Amino acid sequence: MLERGIGYVVAGRGKNHGSDGGPGKRLRVGFLLARQFTMSAFALFVDTLRLASDVEDKSGRRMCDWDVLSPNTHMIRSSCGVQVVPTTSLGDPERFDYIVVIGGLLGVEEQLPSESVSFLQRALQKGVRLIGACTGSFVLADSGLLDGKTACISWLHYSEFKARFPAIRLTSQRLFVEDGKVTTCAGGSAVADLAALLVRRHVGEGAERNAMEILQLDRRREGSDLQSRTPITLPVHCDDRIRVALLCMEENMDERLDIETIADRVGLSRRQLERIFQSKTGFSPAEAYEKICMKKAAQLVERTSKTVIEIALDVGFANSSHFCRRFRANFGMTPNKLREKMRSRSQKHLVAEDCLHLTAPIGASS
Numbered sequence: 164m165l166e167r168g169i170g171y172v173v174a175g176r177g178k179n180h181g182s183d184g185g186p187g188k189r190l191r192v193g194f195l196l197a198r199q200f201t202m203s204a205f206a207l208f209v210d211t212l213r214l215a216s217d218v219e220d221k222s223g224r225r226m227c228d229w230d231v232l233s234p235n236t237h238m239i240r241s242s243c244g245v246q247v248v249p250t251t252s253l254g255d256p257e258r259f260d261y262i263v264v265i266g267g268l269l270g271v272e273e274q275l276p277s278e279s280v281s282f283l284q285r286a287l288q289k290g291v292r293l294i295g296a297c298t299g300s301f302v303l304a305d306s307g308l309l310d311g312k313t314a315c316i317s318w319l320h321y322s323e324f325k326a327r328f329p330a331i332r333l334t335s336q337r338l339f340v341e342d343g344k345v346t347t348c349a350g351g352s353a354v355a356d357l358a359a360l361l362v363r364r365h366v367g368e369g370a371e372r373n374a375m376e377i378l379q380l381d382r383r384r385e386g387s388d389l390q391s392r393t394p395i396t397l398p399v400h401c402d403d404r405i406r407v408a409l410l411c412m413e414e415n416m417d418e419r420l421d422i423e424t425i426a427d428r429v430g431l432s433r434r435q436l437e438r439i440f441q442s443k444t445g446f447s448p449a450e451a452y453e454k455i456c457m458k459k460a461a462q463l464v465e466r467t468s469k470t471v472i473e474i475a476l477d478v479g480f481a482n483s484s485h486f487c488r489r490f491r492a493n494f495g496m497t498p499n500k501l502r503e504k505m506r507s508r509s510q511k512h513l514v515a516e517d518c519l520h521l522t523a524p525i526g527a528s529s
Contacts, residue, residue, distance in 0.1 A: 190365035193259040197274040200267035202241040211358035214374035234278035256286030266298030297350030315340035339386040419479040
């Protein structure tokens with residue numbers, strides 16, 4: 164049962180539930196919430212468990228149980244500002260079937276206390292399964308718990324994860340990946356899919372169906388399903404093989420893959436891939452690759468202070484002159500011209516805001 168507080172949520176245990184989860188529980192989950200954690204990832208996971216264990220909408224914990232763990236009693240602030248109060252201390256990790264790390268904003272110093280990191284390491288040593296949800300995969304990687312494993316990360320954080328942990332195998336195409344006793348999940352609504360899978364395994368198909376229907380989800384997606392990401396605009400209901408190829412291109416902008424390699428990863432020959440692209444989109448795989456790289460380049464020009472050569476290297480060009488020619492061919496202007504245009508637009512916006520402030524009427528009370 165979740166009890167509402169003022170500006171915070173108490174992840175309460177409800178009545179008649181001991182700290183061990185009580186007898187007959189088939190699925191026990193402990194949550195570690197990172198500082199500035201993503202509320203949706205936590206809420207979707209825990210509510211899937213609640214609904215799967217529920218009877219007559221009484222929020223009972225008949226088959227599932229869960230706790231929010233922490234080495235102290237301090238409230239944990241989410242990225243949206245809502246705070247959650249831990250329900251129990253770290254203790255023995257073996258009292259849980261899974262320990263889930265809910266990640267959040269990157270760049271936060273010490274996402275988890277050192278005691279929680281040691282707890283995770285001890286849990287894996289004892290055979291307890293770990294899950295990194297959303298950017299919880301960064302926490303697991305920082306703790307050395309993804310060494311030798313494949314991590315699944317959202318397309319949004321793919322580049323940063325790759326830069327920080329180059330030795331870890333990585334995908335941003337799938338919803339989640341189970342690799343031994345460690346599972347990583349891209350986050351978003353995929354968290355509900357993963358939680359529902361655990362419910363099906365430990366509790367049963369009926370409990371899974373109950374949770375999914377109340378959450379208004381038509382079906383549970385598999386971990387191998389594609390992330391809801393299309394790097395460039397495509398026709399509605401486009402071939403999934405094209406989407407996989409585009410995601411592969413987006414993952415490899417700085418070190419461009421040849422079209423044969425991309426086709427092989429999709430399970431096609433180069434000629435087959437080119438035919439599918441032409442028939443479904445009207446352009447070739449090579450043209451699609453350039454569109455993706457140019458879109459990223461324009462974002463870097465507009466939103467960062469990187470030099471032109473740095474941006475060129477980021478999107479797979481060996482020199483700035485070739486990059487500038489292709490940029491102009493796509494956007495009708497050079498990168499520097501686009502940056503000047505964006506700066507001018509920003510300055511005009513600031514001037515307009517100042518004018519509005521200066522001409523705003525003085526309050527009636529004066």
